[in-house]
Amino acid sequence: MKGHLDTGALNADVWAHDKYAYVGVWSATCPATGVKVVDYHNLSHPRLVSRLQNDEGTSAEDVVVRRVSTPEFTGDLAVTGIQVCGDVEDPVFRGLQFFDVTDPRHPAELGRWTAPEFSVGCHEVDLVQRPDGMVLAGCSNLFAEQINGTGEVVLVDATDPNEPGTAGDWAIGADLGVDPGATDQNLGCFPASFDHSVRFVDQGLSVYGSYWDFGAVLLDITEPSAPSFVSTADIAPPDEDGDVHSVVRAGDTLLVNPEDFSPVDCPDEDFGAWGEVHLFDVSDPAAPALEGTFSTPNSRTLRQDGFYSVHNTEVAKGSQAFSSWYSDGIVWWDYRHPSDPVMRGQFVPPAAEDETGTFPTVAIVWGVFLDRQRNLVLASDMNSGLWILRPRALGNF
Structure with a gap:
């Protein structure tokens, strides 16, 4: 971990441009705090400098x-x-x-x-x-x-x-x-x-x-x-819920992120576990073909002490994926072999209290962004704010 800034509660997505991070605000209690602009030139001391109101x-x-x-x-x-x-x-x-x-x-x-x-x-x-x-x-x-x-x-x-x-x-x-x-x-x-x-x-x-x-x-x-x-x-089948949240395409591979909350929203129904990322071969854009899936150990369970669905994914170096995975934090995984992807690393921020009382005191990582100029991964946690990370042994993005 290279840096952290508590940007308040109900943080949403994160973007970065030219050493400034932009952290959105979720609805819930509707605080209308604006998109928070954070200067992270100094990685160990990021600072809130303005807002997009x-x-x-x-x-x-x-x-x-x-x-x-x-x-x-x-x-x-x-x-x-x-x-x-x-x-x-x-x-x-x-x-x-x-x-x-x-x-x-x-x-x-x-x-x-x-x-x-x-x-x-x-x-x-x-x-x-x-x-x-x-x-x-x-x-x-x-x-x-x-x-x-x-x-x-x-x-x-x-x-x-x-x-x-x-x-x-x-x-x-x-x-x-x-x-x-x-x-x-x-x-x-x-x-x-x-x-x-x-x-x-x-x-x-x-x-x-x-x-x-x-x-x-x-x-x-x-x-x-x-x-x-x-x-x-x-994605359905094989996915039981089919809730396609977002995608990213890298080369001829499309990574599809389903946001699946069925273990907490429908605990008495048989809608499976928290779900997984689906990888499609899109070398022929008109005929996507499912190649494989990736999930974390927690997302293959029905545990309810956090939220273990994937949210967003970004890709570096053609096959290195970084996913914001709610209570599993940032998950780094490798899909050089799409039918058998493997997990390479993980960062879970410490649990922080939500001052609005909307969420439990657990990690809830919403957004992920790759700063390719500085080989950094930025993460936005709904409760604890902006986190700045550097993967070990990955080299230049």
């Missing part, structure tokens, strides 16, 4: 920062996903906020994209500048198709972040004819099909939408106004 009544869980250059804006651009904490009819902004973080100590809000009326808002987000110069932001608008009939994989043109606008959207009902509320693919402890996450690939010419129960959906977005379905990497 969200509105009261909202959460700002996910954040992405990229260096972009367009006729309208050149610099470091941050996008945060804003959701309403309460009822979707509450009169608060939800959607995307864009910030100029070229000087992270003095961020400046540039513009906002407002989600359709009565939406939950943007849960997870992504940001990319494509080869054609367009800057695209991605928004997973939870349950939007069932709430108001709008798209759930939403593409926002942020080429001019002062005036972002909808570029296109996609949903399984409107575009595949699959009723998200009634499909027989809804199964397990939490039977529902909705887009939980977005992840750009192919330099922003394709995007994955991580659909709970329906699978990891790959879309061709060469024309953002007309996303085209390519394939689905479906």
Whole structure:
């Protein structure tokens, strides 16, 4: 462990850019503390230096920062996903906020994209500048198709972040004819099909939408106004719950993270253990093929003294995976042989009390980010804040 900063309670995802970390804030008691910007030039003494402020009544869980250059804006651009904490009819902004973080100590809000009326808002987000110069932001608008009939994989043109606008959207009902509320693919402890996450690939010419129960959906977005379905990497079967939380693609391998809470949410039902990461061969993007799975010893159990589901995964050096695994902390594993991946290391932060009283006093690591310039792993724990780690014997990322 190289450094730690207690950033308060209800920490969500983590991103880093140019030796500054960005830690989101979860909903729960809806503290609206904003995305916390942490200077970690000095690894042993990281410092909170500013915030990307969200509105009261909202959460700002996910954040992405990229260096972009367009006729309208050149610099470091941050996008945060804003959701309403309460009822979707509450009169608060939800959607995307864009910030100029070229000087992270003095961020400046540039513009906002407002989600359709009565939406939950943007849960997870992504940001990319494509080869054609367009800057695209991605928004997973939870349950939007069932709430108001709008798209759930939403593409926002942020080429001019002062005036972002909808570029296109996609949903399984409107575009595949699959009723998200009634499909027989809804199964397990939490039977529902909705887009939980977005992840750009192919330099922003394709995007994955991580659909709970329906699978990891790959879309061709060469024309953002007309996303085209390519394939689905479906984890059920063999997974009993099928709750696809997020994905990462490295080379020809797609790693699918299911967020499975059935051991605590449905303890009296037979929905299996905490689950595992699924690895797919996507050398043919139209025909993903399951190659193997990886799980920790705890995630193969039904234990209830913590939360042992995977949340997010990032990849270094082609086959070295680092996963945020809630109460299993950060898990380092090797999938050079996808059918037989092995665990290489683990860091579990000490249990910390949640000052809001929402969570028990256990490790709950939500986010993971790889600082490839400094060969560091950043982790965000919901109770204890930001952790800065360096894997031993891995070398340059």
